Amino acid sequence: MSSRAYGFRGPNQDATIEEQLRAGIRGFQIDAYPGIAVGESVATDLPATIRQRTELPPKLEALGRRLQRALRPRTSDRDSDVYLCHTFCELGALPMRAFLEDLRDFLDESPGEVIVVVVEDYVPPSELRRVIAEAGLGSMLFAVPGDAPLPTLGEMVRSGKRLLVVLENGDGGPELHNAFTGLVEETPYTFTRASQLGGAPSCATNRGATPAPIFQLNHWVTPARARGARLVNGARLRQRLETCEDIRGRSPTLVAVDFVGASPVVDVVAALNRR
Numbered sequence: 001m002s003s004r005a006y007g008f009r010g011p012n013q014d015a016t017i018e019e020q021l022r023a024g025i026r027g028f029q030i031d032a033y034p035g036i037a038v039g040e041s042v043a044t045d046l047p048a049t050i051r052q053r054t055e056l057p058p059k060l061e062a063l064g065r066r067l068q069r070a071l072r073p074r075t076s077d078r079d080s081d082v083y084l085c086h087t088f089c090e091l092g093a094l095p096m097r098a099f100l101e102d103l104r105d106f107l108d109e110s111p112g113e114v115i116v117v118v119v120e121d122y123v124p125p126s127e128l129r130r131v132i133a134e135a136g137l138g139s140m141l142f143a144v145p146g147d148a149p150l151p152t153l154g155e156m157v158r159s160g161k162r163l164l165v166v167l168e169n170g171d172g173g174p175e176l177h178n179a180f181t182g183l184v185e186e187t188p189y190t191f192t193r194a195s196q197l198g199g200a201p202s203c204a205t206n207r208g209a210t211p212a213p214i215f216q217l218n219h220w221v222t223p224a225r226a227r228g229a230r231l232v233n234g235a236r237l238r239q240r241l242e243t244c245e246d247i248r249g250r251s252p253t254l255v256a257v258d259f260v261g262a263s264p265v266v267d268v269v270a271a272l273n274r275r
Helices: 017-023 058-074 096-109 125-134 153-159 226-232 235-248 265-274
Strands: 027-038 041-044 081-086 088-095 115-121 163-167 184-186 214-219 254-257
Touching: 017 096, 027 088, 027 096, 027 254, 041 058, 041 081, 058 088, 081 096, 081 125, 088 096, 096 115, 096 125, 115 125, 125 163, 214 235, 226 235, 235 254, 235 265, 254 265
Parallel strands: 027 115, 115 163, 184 214, 214 254
Antiparallel strands: 027 041, 027 081, 041 088, 081 088
């Protein structure tokens, strides 16, 4: 969601959610924050006890903190809502309901499709459930079936439960399951050079227990840059997929990248699916 199309500073994407869906993207990583609208801006409304991960370049982080200090005095007596933000809502914010309505429109138009959303959540599961219901997606929300195997995509399509939402921090029960309590295993995600996206260390187990039914391969360089992302989303991604398949003994379920526009990532994953 951290896209230049929505005015985010230091973006991870160029395209809108609708454009990403049309391009073939079926998995989304989003960060859900409490925020307060202040004029044309949004102020982050996190409790002082919560510290979110900060992986922004130093100058961008400093700007976020300055804007946060400037907006904070104007937030009294204003209602908080759920926004999609990347560390600081002051640097860019998208109402979560707008994001979900784009997903709903696509799922309504595409009855054979399934979407997965991984949420780095800083709001209670009850708030996420409220916004999902308000966007008209409550009836499509898939409930993780306890210890039973996950269904195939075809079985999800036939059931009508075509939206899987998992949480990184909280746990909202079967329909908002915590990702890393037996559901998802992933690779590391902190890479500062393209050369690190390869070899055994890049395929190591990070969060989540092994084995888990969903395997997420994280493939990006921090800080995010469009040109660099496009270079690593092709041949280097293909090579790393093969390496991690050999080391982990399985194919990825989710492939997470920056700047999907004008990069071959959809073709690379289509080739993986065919194989």
